[in-house]
Amino acid sequence: MGISRRDLLRWGMIVGGGLVIPDGLRSSLARASDLPSSPPTVPFLLELKPGQGIPPVAKKVTPFNTQADPGVCVNVDGSTAFHVSPPRVVPDNTEFFLIHQKPLSHSFHPQLPNNILWGYDGMIPGPTILAKSGTPQLVRFVNDLPVNDPVGIGEPISAIHRHGGFQAPEDDGYPLDTFCTGQSRDYFFPNKQPAGLLQNEHSTNWYHDHSIDATAQNVYRGLSGFYPYTNSLDTGDEGTGLRLPSNFYNGKSVGPFDIGLVFQDRQFNREGYLVYNTFDHDGFIGDKFCVNGLIQPYLRVQRRKYRFRFLNGSNARVYQFFLSTGQPFIAISTDSNLLPHPVSVESVHIAPAERVDVVIDFRNYQNHSEVFLVNRLQQTESRKPSGLVSPGTPILKFLVEGVDPVEDPSQVPSTLLPITEGPAQLLQQVKVQRRFKADRSNGAWTINNQLFDENRISARPRRGEPEIWIIESGGGWVHPFHVHLNEFFVLSRDGKTPPPLERGRKDTILFGGDTAREIKILVKFEEYTGRYVFHCHNVEHEDMRMMGQFQVEP
Ligand code: C2O
Numbered sequence: 001m002g003i004s005r006r007d008l009l010r011w012g013m014i015v016g017g018g019l020v021i022p023d024g025l026r027s028s029l030a031r032a033s034d035l036p037s038s039p040p041t042v043p044f045l046l047e048l049k050p051g052q053g054i055p056p057v058a059k060k061v062t063p064f065n066t067q068a069d070p071g072v073c074v075n076v077d078g079s080t081a082f083h084v085s086p087p088r089v090v091p092d093n094t095e096f097f098l099i100h101q102k103p104l105s106h107s108f109h110p111q112l113p114n115n116i117l118w119g120y121d122g123m124i125p126g127p128t129i130l131a132k133s134g135t136p137q138l139v140r141f142v143n144d145l146p147v148n149d150p151v152g153i154g155e156p157i158s159a160i161h162r163h164g165g166f167q168a169p170e171d172d173g174y175p176l177d178t179f180c181t182g183q184s185r186d187y188f189f190p191n192k193q194p195a196g197l198l199q200n201e202h203s204t205n206w207y208h209d210h211s212i213d214a215t216a217q218n219v220y221r222g223l224s225g226f227y228p229y230t231n232s233l234d235t236g237d238e239g240t241g242l243r244l245p246s247n248f249y250n251g252k253s254v255g256p257f258d259i260g261l262v263f264q265d266r267q268f269n270r271e272g273y274l275v276y277n278t279f280d281h282d283g284f285i286g287d288k289f290c291v292n293g294l295i296q297p298y299l300r301v302q303r304r305k306y307r308f309r310f311l312n313g314s315n316a317r318v319y320q321f322f323l324s325t326g327q328p329f330i331a332i333s334t335d336s337n338l339l340p341h342p343v344s345v346e347s348v349h350i351a352p353a354e355r356v357d358v359v360i361d362f363r364n365y366q367n368h369s370e371v372f373l374v375n376r377l378q379q380t381e382s383r384k385p386s387g388l389v390s391p392g393t394p395i396l397k398f399l400v401e402g403v404d405p406v407e408d409p410s411q412v413p414s415t416l417l418p419i420t421e422g423p424a425q426l427l428q429q430v431k432v433q434r435r436f437k438a439d440r441s442n443g444a445w446t447i448n449n450q451l452f453d454e455n456r457i458s459a460r461p462r463r464g465e466p467e468i469w470i471i472e473s474g475g476g477w478v479h480p481f482h483v484h485l486n487e488f489f490v491l492s493r494d495g496k497t498p499p500p501l502e503r504g505r506k507d508t509i510l511f512g513g514d515t516a517r518e519i520k521i522l523v524k525f526e527e528y529t530g531r532y533v534f535h536c537h538n539v540e541h542e543d544m545r546m547m548g549q550f551q552v553e554p
């Protein structure tokens with residue numbers, strides 16, 4: 001009666017090796033939150049350092065042929081794969097990359113056995129792909145994931161989405177544009193300013209798996225990485241542009257003073273192996289806190305300014321970070337874009353897929369001081385966080401080293417990236433208002449009472465015409481709402497002005513629960529036409545079809 005493999009997957013009835021579990025078993029299986037706690041681990045044993053949690057920057061490869069028809073190809077590294085992308089011509093200045101998705105043996109913590117994870121180029125997080133505004137990139141991803149994987153977490157299908165990226169529909173990781181083991185696909189990233197506006201320059205994107213029905217498991221198993229940019233202001237060099245803390249000074253390597261930190265919760269069984277319940281579609285909440293794949297690591301820092309790109313890469317958990325010393329964070333960027341001005345905040349609230357770049361100055365701490373990044377937002381179920389607790393859980397220890405402050409040429413200027421076209425300019429042009437209501441029905445997750453259907457388009461915005469979208473929560477759950485293609489402005493939360501870190505551009509925004517019953521956002525889609533998705537970034541909700549499509553019309 002037309003039940004596809006995808007239907008089975010969606011309802012969690014396929015686990016590793018394609019075994020089908022009868023429906024009646026579903027209710028008797030425990031939720032992740034009911035599982036016994038993970039084994040104890042001593043915090044701050046593992047050092048976060050280049051090669052251990054701080055991934056290398058992906059290396060360019062010799063340009064390869066992108067004009068051949070789909071078929072078996074030999075890659076520049078000698079590997080072969082069945083290439084599925086249609087032929088295409090790319091600009092002459094395009095940089096080329098070749099990334100294999102493959103298993104790796106990973107140590108989350110010295111007290112746990114190694115786990116077999118899946119990583120881009122066999123790394124957790126994946127290699128950092130660094131974009132330069134104005135220089136296009138073509139990334140060929142090869143799927144080398146095992147077909148019969150004994151662990152049972154993840155499906156060896158791939159679609160890669162550069163989250164926050166401005167790219168054509170065919171390069172956006174559309175969830176049904178998947179490719180399988182032994183296949184490869186090219187993604188072309190133009191790295192240009194949407195609408196040619198300086199305010200739209202990007203700073204921090206990330207890339208992750210976006211396969212239909214399998215995103216949550218595949219991301220949990222390890223498939224994500226950073227995709228930062230440099231541009232004329234945020235140059236990646238402390239001697240030029242805004243002179244934000246960087247890894248370079250006048251072209252010379254001095255860092256790492258600009259470090260991506262991805263926060264992910266995980267859960268382990270008594271033997272120390274990763275667990276994941278494919279029958280739980282509410283959203284995974286684990287009891288171990290990882291930073292860049294290491295449980296509660298520490299980071300040596302010098303007495304100077306650092307830029308940290310915080311990314312909540314968790315499936316469903318929300319965090320609120322404080323520094324143990326009470327020092328505020330200087331927030332400089334939210335999601336893809338620098339803020340107009342730096343904002344000093346006591347804490348950083350961050351929902352799945354959100355990014356917040358902060359600067360922390362360690363100049364005034366004594367040699368050997370220990371400063372902890374503490375999560376004080378308690379969350380034991382995926383419905384919503386239960387509120388702030390004290391003292392909370394230290395997630396990362398900064399170990400300050402140096403008898404004296406070091407020379408620090410970096411700055412945080414008072415103007416970062418001004419907004420020249422914001423709600424003030426756009427609101428009077430709005431002709432269309434749409435409403436989306438997020439809800440739950442029969443254990444599945446809906447938008448306007450509908451499950452995702454690739455044959456249905458929920459909205460047809462016109463290119464370049466701003467619209468107001470009202471996103472409403474039907475129940476007590478929080479949902480991080482994400483829109484592909486362009487950033488939006490948050491106009492209000494339950495009619496009120498949003499908090500300071502939601503007044504820049506955003507591509508993901510948390511609503512529902514205690515945050516707001518209804519949010520109003522201002523969207524505007526530029527340049528590309530075609531089909532894109534919007535969805536809940538609680539990735540279990542996303543896989544359970546809390547996703548819709550919009551088609552940008554010319
Ligand atoms: Cu981070 Cu549609 O994804």
Ligand code: CU
Pocket residue numbers: 445478479480536537538541542546
């Ligand atoms: Cu949701």
